[in-house]
Amino acid sequence: MNIHQLQLAFDAAEDRVLFRVSTTAQEEFRVFLTRRFVKMLWPHLLRMLENKVAVKAPAPEARREVLAFEHEKAVRETDFSRPFAAPGADAPHRFPLGEAPFVAIHGQVRVESAGAYKLVLNPGTGQGLEIGLDDRLMHSFCRLLESAARAAQWELPFFADTQALSEAPAESPARHLLN
DSSP: OOEEEEEEEEETTTTEEEEEEEETTSBEEEEEEOHHHHHHHHHHHHHHHHHHHHTTOOSHHHHHHHHHHHHHHHHHTSOOOSOOOOSOSSSOOBOTTOSSOEEOOEEEEEEEETTEEEEEEEOSSSOOEEEEEEHHHHHHHHHHHHHHHHHTTOOOOOGGGOHHHHTSOOOOOSEEEEO
8 A cells, every 4th residue: 555645633523533544546544543542552653763763872862862853854854734635636536444434442553674664553343454654654643643632632742752761771672562
């Protein structure tokens, strides 16, 4: 699946974050992320990004600085100005998992290789979503998730609040299971 656009936006009526992914093949996937799920997912995302920079900066303070630099660089290289839209205005738009979003109950985030991550989101039953993210997309996903969680006023630890995570030893786990 080649990603065309990502969107994470707070849906006040549902009290959830709506995650939308459109592909270059004119497909769209929709997933609701609850506060509880985001609260469990967020530390794993940050830890993965920190583990990547731990080689460059073994000291926790330096690691935070390098991570902040890499995050800002990736975010600067991403175009957040375009509204979420179907890849082709005239092309038919398909919803392989249905038009209604499913609620992510189970998830996994793992490092596939250097600079390549896999994000897996699954409902309680049925088919879920598995997408690959490179470094830039991972940082962009984190930025969008942080922005949506702030809009929701969920009071979660955000990117600037990584000190507690930085003080933990940098490990390089291959995968993290959620739920």
